[in-house]
Amino acid sequence: MATPEQKSPNVLLQNLCCRILGKGEADVAQQFQYAVRVIGSNFAPTVERDEFLVAEKIKKEFVRQRREADGALFSELHRKLQSQGVLKNRWSILYLLLSLSEDPRKQPSKVTSYPSLFAQALPRDTHSTPYYYARPQSLQLNYQDRSVPSAQNPASLGSSGIGSIPMYSLNGPTPTPQSFVPGQPYQTPMGDALRQQLGTRLAWTLATGQQPTLQNATSKALPNALARGVALSKSLKDTTSRLAELGWLHNKVRKYTDQRSLDRAFGLVGQSFCAALHQELKEYYRLLSVLHSQLQVEDDQGVNLGLETSLTLRRLLVWTYDPKMRLKALAALVDHCQGRKGGELASAVHAYTKTGDPYMRSLVQHILGLASHPILNFLYRWIYDGELEDTYHEVLLIGKSINFLHQVCHDQTPTAKMMAVTKTAESPKDAADLFTDLENAFQSKIDAAYFETSKYLLDVLNKNYNLLEHLQAMRRYLLLGQGDFIRHLMDLLKPELVRPATTLYQHNLTGILETAVRATNAQFDNPEILKRLDVRLLEVSPGDTGWDVFSLDYHVDGPIATVFTRECMSHYLRVFNFLWRAKRMEYILTDIWKGHMCNAKLLKSMPEFSGVLHQCHVLASEMVHFIHQMQYYITFEVLECSWDELWNKVQQAQDLDHIIAAHEVFLDTIISRCLLDSESRAMLNQLRAVFDQIIEFQNAQEVMYRSALEELQRRLQFEERKKQRDSEGEWGVTAAEEDEENKRVLEFQESIPKMRSQLRILTHFYQGIVQQFLVLLTTSTDESLRFLSFRLDFNEHYKAREPRLRVSLGARGRRSLQV
Amino acid sequence: MASGPVSVSAMRETMDVLLEISRLLNTGLDMETLSICVRLCEQGINPEALSSVIKELRRAADGLKASENAPS
Numbered sequence: 001m002a003t004p005e006q007k008s009p010n011v012l013l014q015n016l017c018c019r020i021l022g023k024g025e026a027d028v029a030q031q032f033q034y035a036v037r038v039i040g041s042n043f044a045p046t047v048e049r050d051e052f053l054v055a056e057k058i059k060k061e062f063v064r065q066r067r068e069a070d071g072a073l074f075s076e077l078h079r080k081l082q083s084q085g086v087l088k089n090r091w092s093i094l095y096l097l098l099s100l101s102e103d104p105r106k107q108p109s110k111v112t113s114y115p116s117l118f119a120q121a122l123p124r125d126t127h128s129t130p131y132y133y134a135r136p137q138s139l140q141l142n143y144q145d146r147s148v149p150s151a152q153n154p155a156s157l158g159s160s161g162i163g164s165i166p167m168y169s170l171n172g173p174t175p176t177p178q179s180f181v182p183g184q185p186y187q188t189p190m191g192d193a194l195r196q197q198l199g200t201r202l203a204w205t206l207a208t209g210q211q212p213t214l215q216n217a218t219s220k221a222l223p224n225a226l227a228r229g230v231a232l233s234k235s236l237k238d239t240t241s242r243l244a245e246l247g248w249l250h251n252k253v254r255k256y257t258d259q260r261s262l263d264r265a266f267g268l269v270g271q272s273f274c275a276a277l278h279q280e281l282k283e284y285y286r287l288l289s290v291l292h293s294q295l296q297v298e299d300d301q302g303v304n305l306g307l308e309t310s311l312t313l314r315r316l317l318v319w320t321y322d323p324k325m326r327l328k329a330l331a332a333l334v335d336h337c338q339g340r341k342g343g344e345l346a347s348a349v350h351a352y353t354k355t356g357d358p359y360m361r362s363l364v365q366h367i368l369g370l371a372s373h374p375i376l377n378f379l380y381r382w383i384y385d386g387e388l389e390d391t392y393h394e395v396l397l398i399g400k401s402i403n404f405l406h407q408v409c410h411d412q413t414p415t416a417k418m419m420a421v422t423k424t425a426e427s428p429k430d431a432a433d434l435f436t437d438l439e440n441a442f443q444s445k446i447d448a449a450y451f452e453t454s455k456y457l458l459d460v461l462n463k464n465y466n467l468l469e470h471l472q473a474m475r476r477y478l479l480l481g482q483g484d485f486i487r488h489l490m491d492l493l494k495p496e497l498v499r500p501a502t503t504l505y506q507h508n509l510t511g512i513l514e515t516a517v518r519a520t521n522a523q524f525d526n527p528e529i530l531k532r533l534d535v536r537l538l539e540v541s542p543g544d545t546g547w548d549v550f551s552l553d554y555h556v557d558g559p560i561a562t563v564f565t566r567e568c569m570s571h572y573l574r575v576f577n578f579l580w581r582a583k584r585m586e587y588i589l590t591d592i593w594k595g596h597m598c599n600a601k602l603l604k605s606m607p608e609f610s611g612v613l614h615q616c617h618v619l620a621s622e623m624v625h626f627i628h629q630m631q632y633y634i635t636f637e638v639l640e641c642s643w644d645e646l647w648n649k650v651q652q653a654q655d656l657d658h659i660i661a662a663h664e665v666f667l668d669t670i671i672s673r674c675l676l677d678s679e680s681r682a683m684l685n686q687l688r689a690v691f692d693q694i695i696e697f698q699n700a701q702e703v704m705y706r707s708a709l710e711e712l713q714r715r716l717q718f719e720e721r722k723k724q725r726d727s728e729g730e731w732g733v734t735a736a737e738e739d740e741e742n743k744r745v746l747e748f749q750e751s752i753p754k755m756r757s758q759l760r761i762l763t764h765f766y767q768g769i770v771q772q773f774l775v776l777l778t779t780s781t782d783e784s785l786r787f788l789s790f791r792l793d794f795n796e797h798y799k800a801r802e803p804r805l806r807v808s809l810g811a812r813g814r815r816s817l818q819v
Numbered sequence: 820m821a822s823g824p825v826s827v828s829a830m831r832e833t834m835d836v837l838l839e840i841s842r843l844l845n846t847g848l849d850m851e852t853l854s855i856c857v858r859l860c861e862q863g864i865n866p867e868a869l870s871s872v873i874k875e876l877r878r879a880a881d882g883l884k885a886s887e888n889a890p891s
Contacts, residue, residue, distance in 0.1 A: 009862055013872075016855045020876040021883065031879055035872040039864055058844065070843050077836050077843075086833040092860040093837060099870030101844035 010036060051082075051091035058098050239313045246320055249327035250284065253277055256334040268374035270341045273349065276370035280330055280363075284323050291316070329360050333367070346372045454655030461656070465559045466528060468650065471663070473529040474564070478554055478572045479639055479670075480579045482522055489516040490587050497546030501537070504546050509535040513552075532556070536573075547584060552576055563660055571667045578674050582634060585627050585691050588698050592620050599705060602712060608749050609708050615759040616701055619766065623694050626770060629791045630687075637784045638673040642666050673784065683780070686773035693766045700762060704755050711748045771802040778805065847877075 013035050017028040055078050062071030081090060257274045260266050266274075329352075337348045349371055352364045461467040476482040492512045496504065513535050517523055522530065536553035551573055556564040564572075596617060603609050649662035671677050675684040718741055722732035733741070770792070777789035792798075799805045834854060841848050848856065856873075860866055 009859055009864060012855050012859050012862075016852065016859075016873070017876060019852050019855065020873065021880045031876055034875065038872050038875075039868045041868075061844075074840060074843055077840050081833065081836050081840075084829060084833050084836070086829050087857070087861060089860050089863065092864075092866045093857050094840070096856055096860060096866040096870050096873075097837075097841050097844050097846050097848075099866065100841075100846035100848065100873060102847065 009039070013039065049091055051094065054091050054094045054098060058094065058101075061098065061101065236313065239317050242317060243313070243320065246324050246327060249324070249331045250281070252331045253281060253327065253334055256338075257281070267341050267345075268378075269343065269345050269371055272374055273337070273345060273367070273371040276367040277330060277334070279370070280326060280367070284327065287320070287323055291319070325359070326363060329363055333364065343375060346375055451654070457656055458653065458659075461559060466526065467560055467563065467659070469526055469529060470556070470560050470564070471646075471650065473525070473532075474554060474572060475639070475643055476522075476525075477533055477552055478576045479643075480576070480583060481639070482520070485516060485520040485522040486583060487587075488520050489513065490583065492516055493546075493550065494587075497550055499546055501540040501544035501546055501549040504537060504549065506535055506537055509537075509550070538577075547581075551580070562656065563663055568663065568667060571671055574676055575667075575670055575674055578676060579634065581691060582627070582630060585623075585694050586631055588694060589620065589624050589627055592698055592701060593624065595701070595705060596620065599709070603708055605715075606708065606712060608752055612704060612708075612752060612755050612759065615756060615763070616704070619697060619759065619763050620701075622763075622766070622770075623697065626690065626792060627694070629788065632791070633784070633788045634674065637788070638670060642669045642673075645669075673782070680780070683773065683776045683785075686769055686776060689769045690766070690773060693762065693769060697762055697766070700758060707748070707751065711744075714744065767798070767801065771798050771805065774798055775802065775804050 014025060014028070014032050017032045017035060018025060021028050021031060055075075058074060059071045062068065062074060078094075081087070087093065257277050260270055260274050263270075333349065333352055336352065337345055340348050346368070349364065349368045353361055353368060355361050355364070458467075477485075480486045489512070492515060493509070496508065496512065513533065517530055517533070532555040534553045534555060536551045538549045538551055540549050554564075554569070554572070556569065596613075600613070603613060643666070646662055646666040649665075650659055653659045653662065672680070675687065718733075718737075726732050774789050774793055777785050777792070780786060793805070834850070834857070837857060838850060838853055841853055856869065859869055
């Protein structure tokens, strides 16, 4: 071995023959022929190409021979061998050594005379492969190329495809029965028992199924070979083929698990299904190893002929009956589950539990229990922890409550707590229950868990995050429920908001807001809520005043933002703007009224102005009536009703979804009833126009009052001066002064008709708009809006002026009669 | 065989180890036979077949010896 030149296998084989037989090349020709043929026809090993397995076998062998020290020594040597890494096929050489090993304590193995066998076999060989003998030195056997040996197979082994199987079975030192030696027709008369013994070994090899491919081939080939007239008795053939079925079934199941175990995408359910199958196969292997050991014992004792206890083919058949049924069930299951994964796979297995056979049912139940275990775990994780662990996309579920608690509320406590609540339900029952009780128990279990979790979630939201308080705060601040606060805020804001929007600064307004909070009942509110209250300025467009852009804002974040979403908040802001505008109208009208009251007495001394005042009063009270009715409608018909509904729903809510849904319904109702939705755009425009008219009226009246008051002031001053000069003993007025005074009075008196006409125009426009609005109201589908029209026009003041109102009212009346 | 040039000493070490294992397992192979076997195995020969061949050859050798001894 010092010169590692590449010699051809044939040359090496010849060397080997010479070496063992101790003869020259010429004398070993027969044996060499035999060796070449055997090697050439068995190029593929029937054992696992696994160095580790072989090493383990060797160690076991040492243990069996009670040579543990040597075993340790071997381990050491093996390790050294591995570290050197010179050899490619370490398993191969180790296997060879194992095969050749002899138990030193035993007698040299029973040697029967074999030369006769060689003698018999060789003549045929010279026929089939004549040139081996002729040119042994130059022949290159290509072992990597499968086509050469397989082409030889039919020729050299044609009559017995099974020849190699019993030869290289697992038992090392004991001579394997040579009855199937290639080329030897199986004709020697043998005792029936012996024949059965051989059959046992044959079936044994089949059943263990070390090499699936070979196994399949042989299990198919066996009946063929038997059928081709190997002289076995019919019953023997029969039993053997029945035993062969066992191997076939095993291979089927094994193939499935082998394929699947490498497939990472197969999922947890699939993996546990494979594990369950493996468990079954392990049971089967255990049986085989028991049989094997019995065989070993018999081999060690020598061939037992016809003894009662010996392992015969028939006995084997009986013993393997149950395992065969099991394997059959497994194979059927494997067939059925082909190409399925995840929940589908579990369902497929579940379908097999619906059988009348209790044996089969228990088997499938067991497998199902194992296979569905991941699903059960998964479900529990989902139900109790709210986490989805669907790494392999096996199940599609959505759970949020608990996840919500964990993720949004950063609340880790509930798991333990809820577990305590639902512990009874969570006792580790058989996972198969999951499928068998799918309808009843499990459902209720889920329901219970869901109920508990939802309740807990609501508790947490209410207690720790003050959800309900926030809801109320929304109503109080954004929906102007806190009247004193809003009124005071408006008082404070008025000087700021009349300025152009571009000159407003948020920090100023925030300061005012805080002042308003401190001065009113709002100060007693939860600081947590007040902290969130803020001022927001909408986008400024040219010509806007502060009133147009001012808005209150409520900051929502954290868990409550789930209820008060961004969309919700934008709704709230729209509603707020509407309400704020309406409120402002009320405020303006209050100012107007205040002006009336204060100035009425002062201006009494100007009789020429009383007509204007009268007109102003009439228009103002029309407006006051309108706005009061609008405010009534908004407050009582819209806000309070919807709020009551929402509050009831929230109180009864069982989970967060209910609350969110109720809240959304609440907002939608408010939006649509406040005419903010797209359908009532026309009405809203009319309403805006009414508001604009009110503002215009306010401005106009202010101008009129100012000029009237100025005039009054001057007249008073004039009188004052007159009196003063009188008392000083002078002339009260000079002619020039009097002229000037009279001229001014005349000017003022001339401006009065202008004012009156301006007021008339205003009134006319205003009434036109209100009539339009009433027409729209009466045709509205919303009942509360129609009632609003009644209230606004309670004395049929507008109806008398607007023919369309009469028509539509009549029409509506008829419609309602029909209904 | 290993594709690269394997040093002679490494080869010898390996062979020594294998011989030791062989001795432990009581295979009855001497150094030369073992080296032939190793070379065959390294060329991808099926060890099962090889072991059976060796056994057969041994039996044949025993038979030959017996037949030689019997007449003499």
